[in-house]
Amino acid sequence: MRPYEVVVIFDASLEEEAIRPVLERATAPITKNGATVTTDRWGKRRFAYEMKHRWEGNYVLLAFNAEPGPVAELDRVFYLADEVMRHKVMRLPDRVAGRERPLRPTEVAPEPEAAPATTGADNE
Numbered sequence: 001m002r003p004y005e006v007v008v009i010f011d012a013s014l015e016e017e018a019i020r021p022v023l024e025r026a027t028a029p030i031t032k033n034g035a036t037v038t039t040d041r042w043g044k045r046r047f048a049y050e051m052k053h054r055w056e057g058n059y060v061l062l063a064f065n066a067e068p069g070p071v072a073e074l075d076r077v078f079y080l081a082d083e084v085m086r087h088k089v090m091r092l093p094d095r096v097a098g099r100e101r102p103l104r105p106t107e108v109a110p111e112p113e114a115a116p117a118t119t120g121a122d123n124e
Helices: 016-032 068-080
Strands: 002-011 038-051 054-066 084-091
Touching: 002 016, 002 068, 016 054, 016 068, 054 068, 054 084, 068 084
Parallel strands: none
Antiparallel strands: 002 054, 002 084, 038 054
16 A cells, blocks of 8 residues: 545635535545544635636645555546545655665665763763
C-alpha cells in the first residue's frame, strides 16, 4: 500500500450537505479495500486568481494508504463531479510518509555517528 494525499477544491457556494456525498462516493473504492481515509477540512479560502468565475473555494485534504487501482477510480470520480473545481492526487514519498525505503541487498545500513568523547578538562 502506498501513501497518498488528495487536495480537492469545491465550489464555495456549496453547503456541507452537498460536499459530503461527493467525498463518500469518491472514497468508496478506497474504504472498500480496508483503508482508512483521514479528512481534513480547511474551509473557505480565497484564490490568488479567478478560477471558473469564482474567487473562493472550499478546500478538503484527504490522506490515505491504498493501491494504485482504487486511486485511479477516486481521480475519475473527482474529475466527473460538477461540484469539484479542481483536485490533485499526490503520491507521497516514503520518507515524507514516515517510512524509510527498504535497503537493497547490496546496500549497507549507515552506522549511527558516535557522540564525541568528553573529558573532565572540558568541564572546567
